Structure formats: C-alpha cells, structure tokens
Amino acid sequence: MPFILGLVNHYSQQQVGLLIAVLPVLAVCTGTVAGFLADRFGARSISTIGLVCLLIGCLALSTFSEKLTVLGYILRVFLFGIGFGLFQPPNQSAIISSVPPQFISVASGLWFFSRALGQVIGITLIGILFSHFTASQLQVDTSISITTAPVEALVFGEQASFRIVSVILAVTVGISGFLWKRQNQELRV
Numbered sequence: 553m554p555f556i557l558g559l560v561n562h563y564s565q566q567q568v569g570l571l572i573a574v575l576p577v578l579a580v581c582t583g584t585v586a587g588f589l590a591d592r593f594g595a596r597s598i599s600t601i602g603l604v605c606l607l608i609g610c611l612a613l614s615t616f617s618e619k620l621t622v623l624g625y626i627l628r629v630f631l632f633g634i635g636f637g638l639f640q641p642p643n644q645s646a647i648i649s650s651v652p653p654q655f656i657s658v659a660s661g662l663w664f665f666s667r668a669l670g671q672v673i674g675i676t677l678i679g680i681l682f683s684h685f686t687a688s689q690l691q692v693d694t695s696i697s698i699t700t701a702p703v704e705a706l707v708f709g710e711q712a713s714f715r716i717v718s719v720i721l722a723v724t725v726g727i728s729g730f731l732w733k734r735q736n737q738e739l740r741v
Contacts, residue, residue: 555682556616556710557625560703571625575633582637590642595649596735598642600728605635607721614714618703640667678713685712 557568590598609632616628644663651659686701686709698706 553613553616553629553710555698555706556620559699559701560616560618560706561620567622571622571629574626575629575636578630578633579637579640582634583641586638587641587645589638590645595642595646596728596732599639599646600725600732602635602638602640602642603721603725603728605631605638607635607718607725609633609635610714610718610721614711614718616710616714617707678717681713681716682709685709 554568554572557563557571558565563571586598586602609629612628613632616625647663648656648659683698686698686705689705689708690701701709
C-alpha cells in the first residue's frame with residue numbers, strides 16, 4: 553500500500569504514514585468489541601464474520617488506482633481493518649480456551665509466535681507478489697527499481713497481489729464456514 557499511496561498517488565511521507573495508520577487503529581478499536589461479541593455469540597461465528605470482512609476489504613483494496621483519494625482509501629481499508637479486529641481476539645480466545653490450564657502460558661506463547669511468523673511470511677509473500685506482478689508489466693529484461701516503475705505497472709502489481717490474497721481468504725472463509733456449520737449441526741444432535 554505505501555508504494556501506491558506514495559509513488560502512484562503522490563502523497564507525502566507524512567500522509568502515507570497517517571493513511572497506513574488507519575488500518576491498525578480500526579483493528580484496535582474493533583478488537584475490544586470483538587472480544588465482547590465472541591464471549592456472547594461464540595468465537596467461531598465472530599472470527600468467521602471477521603474473515604468475511606477481511607475478504608471483502610481485500611477485494612476492495614484490489615481496486616486501488618492512480619485516482620485513489622483519501623476518502624477512497626479509507627473506505628477500502630475500512631472493512632479490512634474491521635475484519636482484522638474482529639478475527640484476532642476471538643481466534644486467540646478459542647485457541648487459549650481449548651488448552652488445559654497448566655499449558656495456557658505455552659499455548660499463548662505459541663499463538664504469539666505463530667501470529668508473528670504469519671505476519672512476517674505474509675508481508676514477505678505480498679512483497680514478492682507485488683514485485684513479480686509489477687515487473688511482469690515491464691517490457692525490459694533488466695531489473696528495475698520499484699520506485700522508478702511506471703504507474704500502470706505499480707497499479708497492476710498492487711491489484712493482482714490483493715486479488716491473490718482474496719482467493720486465499722475465500723478458501724479460508726469457505727473452510728471456516730464449513731467447520732462452523734458442522735459444529736452447529738453437532739450441537740443440534
């Protein structure tokens with residue numbers, strides 16, 4: 553996102569920083585509410601709703617263009633941030649509550665490790681996808697810096713990357729929905 557905001561839409565570094573901060577602020581604000589909702593309605597249902605919001609938000613992020621306005625950015629990132637905030641707390645709660653009390657500290661540490669590792673791997677893969685799709689639009693065989701790539705190539709790289717992530721999220725939503733439905737059927741029996 554910073555490349556699109558800075559190199560394509562020509563926002564200043566300060567503006568890019570403030571715009572990037574919208575996502576974690578939304579996630580933090582939603583996270584406290586998500587914990588309450590998970591306690592009331594169940595972790596799986598709130599996590600699944602969070603995944604759906606992430607998917608819709610990711611699809612919205614895949615429409616970034618050179619005409620992106622501040623409001624357009626905020627509207628696109630809104631559901632992604634809300635989804636992230638809705639997914640994380642119930643997911644952690646479900647994991648921790650499924651562990652015997654004597655292993656809660658270990659489970660918490662492993663959850664944190666897996667979350668951090670997932671973020672590092674996810675950001676790295678997004679960067680690789682973005683670089684690959686941006687470079688695929690260039691008509692030259694030599695390497696080129698992302699900072700000097702044409703606007704069209706940058707936009708294509710961003711859009712294609714978020715579409716790939718959307719497919720991964722769609723599969724995740726499908727699996728989560730299937731497990732949610734199966735759990736509800738077992739509870740009725």
